[in-house]
Amino acid sequence: MTVLAGGIGGARFTRGLLHYLAASDPSARVTVIVNTGDDMWLDGLRICPDLDTVMYTLGGGINEEQGWGRPDESRRTSAEIAAYGRGWSWFTLGDLDLATHIVRTDLLRSGSTLSEATAFLCERWQPGARLLPMSDQPVETHARLAADADEHRAGDLIHFEEWWVRYRASVPVSQFVQRGLDTAEAAPGVLEAILEADLVILPPSNPVVSIGTILAIPGIRDALRSTPARVVGVSPIIAGAAVRGMADACLQTIGVATTAAAVGLHYGARSTGGILDGWLVDETDAAALPALAAAGIRSLAVPLWMHDLDTTAEIAATLFRIASPARGIH
Numbered sequence: 001m002t003v004l005a006g007g008i009g010g011a012r013f014t015r016g017l018l019h020y021l022a023a024s025d026p027s028a029r030v031t032v033i034v035n036t037g038d039d040m041w042l043d044g045l046r047i048c049p050d051l052d053t054v055m056y057t058l059g060g061g062i063n064e065e066q067g068w069g070r071p072d073e074s075r076r077t078s079a080e081i082a083a084y085g086r087g088w089s090w091f092t093l094g095d096l097d098l099a100t101h102i103v104r105t106d107l108l109r110s111g112s113t114l115s116e117a118t119a120f121l122c123e124r125w126q127p128g129a130r131l132l133p134m135s136d137q138p139v140e141t142h143a144r145l146a147a148d149a150d151e152h153r154a155g156d157l158i159h160f161e162e163w164w165v166r167y168r169a170s171v172p173v174s175q176f177v178q179r180g181l182d183t184a185e186a187a188p189g190v191l192e193a194i195l196e197a198d199l200v201i202l203p204p205s206n207p208v209v210s211i212g213t214i215l216a217i218p219g220i221r222d223a224l225r226s227t228p229a230r231v232v233g234v235s236p237i238i239a240g241a242a243v244r245g246m247a248d249a250c251l252q253t254i255g256v257a258t259t260a261a262a263v264g265l266h267y268g269a270r271s272t273g274g275i276l277d278g279w280l281v282d283e284t285d286a287a288a289l290p291a292l293a294a295a296g297i298r299s300l301a302v303p304l305w306m307h308d309l310d311t312t313a314e315i316a317a318t319l320f321r322i323a324s325p326a327r328g329i330h
Contacts, residue, residue: 002197002229003032003129006210007050008067009236009244009306010034011057013203016312018058018128024317030129031193032058033220035205036114037134037141037178037213040159043087045101046108049161050210051118051133052100059125067244070096090166115187132193134214137184141209146172160209169246173253176209178216186219194223199323202233202276204243204304207263208250215275224275230323231270232278234315235260238304239284261288269296278322280304280315298322 001021003014014032021028038049049068056062056070063071073094081087093101100121107117113136122131141160148154149171157177163169194200205211215221224231237260242248248258256266260281268274278298281288286301293299300322306312 001028001030001199001201002193003030003201003203004205004211004214005032005050005054005203006035006205007038007053008057010050010203010205010210011054011062012067012306013201013234013312013315014054014129015057016306016309017201017203017316019309020313020316023313031132031189031197032129033132033134033190033193033214035134035210035213037139037209038161038164039138039140040161042091043081043093045098045105047093047101048104048114048118048133051131052097055118055122055125055127055131058127058129058131059122061125069094073097088162088166091161113187115189130189130193132190133187134190134217134220135184136187137180139178139180139184139213139217141213142177142179143173144175144177146174164246169249173249176212176250176253178213181216184217186217186223190217191219191223194220194229195227197227197229199320200224200227200229200231201319202231202267204234204236204306206245206247206250207236207256207266208247208254221275225270225273230277231275232280232319232323233264233267233276234280234304234319235263235282235285237263237285238282243304243306259288260285261291264288264292264297264299265295271296278319280318280322 034054035050040047053068063069075092075094077095078092104117114133115136118131142157143160143163145152145154145156236243251258256262264279267276270277276297281301282304283301289299302318
């Protein structure tokens, strides 16, 4: 199985998927293709928020309360950096987390690719799945501001993490721009993981700046359209609201309504040039099923809140139903 994932939602879903497979099919192999559009240089270090969130979550080293970073953190180093007037005061890195960034940066500056550095880091965390960055070339998502904000002027491009973390997506933006996309290639193993999979899953990750950025890498969208595997997804929108974060602000920017149906239709059916065969929506969004079916996307309405490991594993199990559709599934 191959999963295309962003940060917290993709990580927690994949953990539930692995929990389900451990009981139902222990021989199953899972590859996770992770968004790297949130990556950046900060304090001289290469930061990969989504890769680290997936790695820590699957490896048992995540701060469960906040969904990112390490538990029992201290921030003495970041405080010292701030005392020098450097760094971003609104993006504080914990001391334990800094160790990961230092090791990654050392590997990259020694000639390793991001794929190789990720594999090295995973040797410690043993996530139970193969983690691949979407690309070894830097691709960074930026937001073009539609209004002035502090030292920034309308029309300026700022890194997505600044818009997301510093401004909490409250400043209107006119577009998202992936810098570096023109020279990027899918990382080694990414296209093969899609083309050779038995099932490809889009978990409840941000459809614009997580899944959308992965799809922008040359070859990935085409691989999803041509893979013999079924491609199924889980809506990140429940009852007209994002499950986590501010995905509604991202969707508004690209003109997509914040509904489970609209996101599914945004991805589109493979039968008409899109990427989906199946789409899970929450039981509160059951009214969306006819529109999805009319568009050629098999859909099912089930509880989608990932309350804990067991409920998340149940969502993963339901994906297999829609991947092998039976009578009665729209």
